[in-house]
Amino acid sequence: MSTPYAKLPAWADYGLIPLINLAVAFIVAGFVVLLVGENPFRAAVILVQGAFGKGTGIAFTLFYATTFIFTGLSVAVAAHCGLFNIGTEGQAYIAGLGIAIVCLSFDSVLPWWLTFPLAIVASALVGALWALIPAYLQAKRGSHIVITTIMFNFIAASIMVYLLVGPLKPAGSQAPQTRNFLAGAELPKLNWIIELFGAKIRSAPLNVTFLLALVMAFLVWLLIWRTKLGYEMRTYGHSPKAARYAGISETRIIITAMMISGALAGMMALNPVMGDQHNVAIDFVSGAGFVGIAVALMGRLHPVGIVLAAILFGMLYQGGAELAFEMPAISRDMIVIIQGLVILFAGALEHMFRPYIQALFASFSPRSVGMEAVKGKGA
């Protein structure tokens, strides 16, 4: 067990192992469903049908996926640099403030296609700035970024609650949220794309932010694997010592990576705020930042994997809502369990099945794992 892991073929490494981990997570979740006294297979069918059965379902699935692409990318960018950004939640939450300022100021004067770029910049900027302080403290003071970003989540929540029950709340209103945005800050829907395929959609919040998310996924791929900065980030993530030896500035790389991560987290807020609710309300992020951790781990930190994992989680969210409707014993909190199990099996226990799979590969085709065919002389 203490031997370094032998190489598996790429398809097994990036396809088979995540799938096995995912399957185990779902099997354990199935036991929870059993414990509640429902049929896990029927639950799975309802879930998938709810997410993909109808046009509206698909649109909702993609709407949720949009949010998770942003948070997943945010976690992944930091992770490539060896940093665990657990503060995606707070960065997205506080970015709502930037969006609120832009939208509340311009929604009556500008059309949406001018408000949108401004809001993108504002959300990215605020998210990046919220990540800057923990990044600086990590780089300069050595304070553990996990702890500081957790603390910043709570500080962000306090600030937002203070603002939303106070200064940002319109006079005379009881609800802790801003006033509703006017048409100048409402993003156009994308439902027509799904309708092209013949499906009918009643009303779903899928909007142009989805395209922005895909663009960002491409840009992140470009950044990580095709630029000098990305190379430096990966180097630092692999071995801070090697990076230092190569003359990469530790401070610069940590701060840059965290600010990009924060900016991506911040952009997540665009989707629910401008695309769906048209106001900034208390707790509008509602855990999406933490889902980002699961999505990034599931997608093995690669943008393509992240988009797929985000769609999977979007499916869980949308299908989960249908499931709660069909099986009252299983509320949407079931998703939280599945999320936790995915994080556990795809993240913390990602290597649990690896030795067995290696042994299996080795017994079938020793050369596929880079070994000679001699028994007992293995990796």
Add this chain to the structure above:
Amino acid sequence: MDVFNAIVQTLDSTIRLSVPLLLACLAGLYSERAGIFDIGLEGKMLVGAFAGAAAASVFHSALLGLGMAILVSVAFAMVHGFASITHRGNQIVSGVAINFVAAGSTIILGQAWFQQGGRTPALQPGERFEAITWPGADAVRDVPIIGPIYAELISGHSLLVYLAFLMVPFTWWVLFRTRFGLRLRAVGENPAAVDTAGISVAWLRYRALICTGILTGVAGAYLSMVQNGGFVKDMTAGKGYIALAALIFAKWKPVNAMFACLLFGFLDALSIRLQGSPLPIIGKVPVQFMQALPYILTVVLLAGFIGKAIPPRAGGVPYVKER
């Protein structure tokens, strides 16, 4: 006299509010001193609270409830150990996972078993830990100054409150005066040295996590069986993270931990007491600021502006025997 009574009452609620923090903080102390980061304090408290309240109301016994709280919480701690010690997974990731599973499963199971919207049935007398009135507390209540202090502050808490505060010297004794404690601290600083001495790093760390599980279980039981008469969903509400902050604030020392938790508990009590009433000189302080203060203070401490918090050296690093 009014001012004095107000102070005594605030301090009394300080004690009540800091007990769960203190228990969770000491729990974190055991695991972090052994080199295992534990973000999952929150989740373990939550399952403890749920299991405690559920068992107490089903079996009509507070003690059985406490036992079940500890058992389930230790089980979750063992999952953390399995992932981060046996399989050398990322400890932060594993802790996050535990928090999620705890948050989701307590609600789902609570709803399935009790059908009260994720709550457990309200606990009856005998199913909760009752306040213990110390001898003579009622007699001296009317004595000025000393009376209220004895009757309100010292007497009139439940068993778990006294247990929590007794755990402070006990933890200090275990960590700094026993062989187990010495080894536990060593494994958090330099596991290779412990390994060379022929002591199993993994088993030692597992034992540290068992201690963590026991204490988070008690902390959870306190929340659902003392502070509240039953389990309410998400009732830990970030207390596990405040405990983590307190642990850093205390620089991983038991007695400091007590003071840090009392400070954070005091801030909480104060923010409840003030609730919008203005302070002299400063004016009106937003409740949210008071709630955020523990986190802000911890960040300031971490930034190195008030002393320096140096974590155990091997913290967060899975131990690998030589390759």
